[in-house]
Amino acid sequence: MNRFKFMIFIAFITTGLAFAQTSSLQGPEMSDLDRKAAPCNDFFEFSNGTWRAQNPIPASMDRWSRRWKAGEENKYQLRDILNEVSAQPGQPKGSTAQLTGDFYAACTNVKAINAAGITPLKPYLTAIDAIKDNAGLQQEIRELHSIGAMVPFVFYGNQNQHDPENVIAQVGSGGLGLPDRDYYVKTEQRFVDARAKYLVYVAKIFTLAGSSDAEAKVAAQTVMDFETALAKATLDNVALRDPHSTDHIANLDALQKMTPHFDWTTYFSGAGVAPGVININEPNFMAEFERQLTSTPIAAWKTYLKWQVLNSAADVLSDPFVDAHFDFYQKQLAGVGELKPRDVRCAEMTDQMLGEALGQEYVKRYFPPEAKQRAQTMVSNILSAMQDTIEGLDWMTPATKQKAIDKLAHFTVKSGYPDKWKDYSSVTITRDDHFANFIAGSRFGVKDNWSTINKPVNRGRWGMTPPTSNAYYNPLMNEIVFPAGILQPPAFSVKYADAVNYGAIGVVIGHEISHGFDDEGAQFDATGHLSNWWTADDSKKFEAKTACVVKQFNGYTIDGLDNIHINGKLVLGESIGDLAGLKIAYLAFKKTAQGQSSEKIDGFTPDQQFFIAWGQFRGDETRPETQKLMVQGDPHPVAKYRVLGPMSNFPPFGAAFSCKPGDAMVRPDAERCVVW
Structure with a gap:
């Protein structure tokens, strides 16, 4: 057992000891289930259909689910922080409180903005x-x-x-x-x-x-x-x-x-x-x-x-400009009915311009140390499951396997927030000029980026702000990054049973790990070089496996528009990520105490809870206009197919719900896609 696997092994033991008792922990949201739907025919509807029926998309949003609701609640939390700090003018110049509070105060001063035109x-x-x-x-x-x-x-x-x-x-x-x-x-x-x-x-x-x-x-x-x-x-x-x-x-x-x-x-x-x-x-x-x-x-x-x-x-600028911009980009292109409230938009903009200043207070309030520790343990467990998967492949030669394992061993994991915060003290922000603040923030962002050119890479930099409800893989850094904003319910909580955490954020973690080995990420080696580390024969086998995924997703159409198909090549990387992420998160879950038990929560087995958690996390209702935009330019499939696509390829899902050959959620063996 090498040092990397030994460290992961210890993490597994720790998880089993700390979370062996599941009865007091929260399982999936049972009230979200549509029990009229058969899980083996439409698991997307079964896992979250009732929630979507009872929670229509708000007029200011292009899609809606518990996950998107949580992302908006992050912004409400930022708004509350900003309302507090902006009510305390006179903070030391260049301090995080002065910068964020004054930026927000100027942004919410609609009277002054409209007067300026x-x-x-x-x-x-x-x-x-x-x-x-x-x-x-x-x-x-x-x-x-x-x-x-x-x-x-x-x-x-x-x-x-x-x-x-x-x-x-x-x-x-x-x-x-x-x-x-x-x-x-x-x-x-x-x-x-x-x-x-x-x-x-x-x-x-x-x-x-x-x-x-x-x-x-x-x-x-x-x-x-x-x-x-x-x-x-x-x-x-x-x-x-x-x-x-x-x-x-x-x-x-x-x-x-x-x-x-x-x-x-x-x-x-x-x-x-x-x-x-x-x-x-x-x-x-x-x-x-x-x-x-x-x-x-x-x-x-x-x-x-x-x-x-x-x-x-x-x-x-003033309201007529804001309204015209919204009317075209959001209303006409994406189908959104109305603007978000001004204070929420100003919280978003403050995060965009001064995210690591605002993020410091956010993580103090909403990301406790125990959450970071449990998230890091989960990442270690899922990385180990990916290594087991690579070692068990029957189509890859030992030479390529070793390169893949080496790449995995060199992954950098960032969770929560940066170790060193970005310094915005040089930015001049006032309480009475929103446009000038916007220009100052924009100039800082450009200068900050340009200052990195012709220098060694700073591996401590982040590509997302801490409150962001998202995650990413960077192939040049060979790193996976999970901001504090996504390590929140319904993706993750220290109060959740392992089935829910592994079925929600666990699949996200697995997804980002898998990006290192999707059709794009697999072209970069352990050190981030664009380099072919595959044997010619292994590369051909890999391409054949990814072609299966392309064909599967080419067959999907967006709701109510049968003539508009998903572009399988466009969504290939994300679909490989979902397919492999589901598998390795499940394998990691099976090594936890709950994963090895048969104890039911609300009548569902641990395996069933795991799959329900993913169906609920990806339970987006999406406007038809937004789906058109996604099909054209978004590398992510429409949410429904992020549930139906990978699960229909995964035999443990069928076994968990006693699905049979011929059911919609069971792809025939000859058509089943397996990449990793």
Whole structure:
């Protein structure tokens, strides 16, 4: 037994001792079950149908479940914290209380924001109006980038896929107002309709900014033409999932030759970044950028840049701008009925801008040490189950197995919150100017990212704020991250039985671990290098197994729209994560005291409780409009298929509920997908 497995073994013993008594712990939510539904035919309906029927989607949300409700309750907790600190003005300048309290106070001062109207944005629009030539255009692009308006290309720091110990400059595609490139080029009616609505929205924003109706209509068409040209040169969402498609290591000379009419030396100097290794994400896009520099009139560029500034700032301007922005992006595209209350939106924005300042108080109140310890134990147990799974594979050669186990052994686990908090003390935040605070926060975020370029990677940095109800895997870091915001009910609680914790957050943990071995993550080695560690034969077998998952999910359609199918290639990574995550969380659960017992809670066996917990955690009711957006651009399947898909492939589920061949939740052996 190696040291890694020994540590996991001790963790298993600890879990068994600490949580051997299950009768006093909480099982799944029995009131959520729809007992009229047969679990072997539609487990999604069985596990949470009653809750969804009794809890319709709130008008301000695009989907709803106990999990999404909990995510919103996190924001209410943040709002309560911010109401307290903002009621205490005069805190020391640069302190977390001053920064977060004053930001929130200014954000909730609707009277002042509405009185200001578009005035705060006028200096930026005036600067664009002053552009006379290519040099002025480039200067304005640099300025917009510094405040977070990354148009028409994006510039940021991220690890070098071939040298992940170091951060390099990245240049990529950007500058679109519609969700992605397909919205500009595809001919299906939903895309045609979206383009028509977008033209109306763009014109509306221009009229709010002072243009006449006729001027606004012309401006909207100029924007559409410009963005369509950019979109045609942009990779689609499936292509973007392949790390090789955006891997084009170069230097300043190569970038300059690719876009000779853009002065990159001056750009780097203005960004405060020394030229070094550069990754050009999408060369075709940069070629189109060069074409636009040489062929598009300055007047059209000015219209486009004005639009991008107006659109990026709409949410922090007066109510007419906020309402127009909401009406298009949320109401028309996602089907949401109304804006969230102002104080909740301001809590969200404070978290977005100053998340690690606000997060310090959040974790003090809502993430006790015992929760972090139990979560870490669960992660250790599930990592061990993944190792057992790899060792037991009958299709993988020993050489590739050893590489996979080595990668697993090098996983970094982050839970709750950073060991070192980000320092925001240099950000100037006041109580009386929301727009200025927004710009200050945006400038800080950009500068903070740019400051990492050409330096060794800081492995202590986090990609999510502590209150976030989500999790992620980073292949370049080979790390899994679980913020305090997701380590809350209904995903996790020290009061839950192991069946519930392993069936909910446990599958999430397994899911993130599995991302290290999905179709994208499997292309990175233990140290985060984009490197092929597979034998040719093993790689072919892996591709065949993933093709099964693609085919399965291609067969699913979104509710009420049988002509719109899930894109199996787009959701492949997340679906592999769910499939493997369910398996390894279940295997880890079976090593706990409850997993080895037959004691029922509310009439359900431990195994049944485990599966019910996952069905309830993923029990989202989702608006049809949102499902359309998800099918087009979200790598996650619609929630229903995150339950039905993996469980129908997993024999222990069928055994737990005595399902039979031919039941909808039992895929025939010839069609059953097993990757890990």
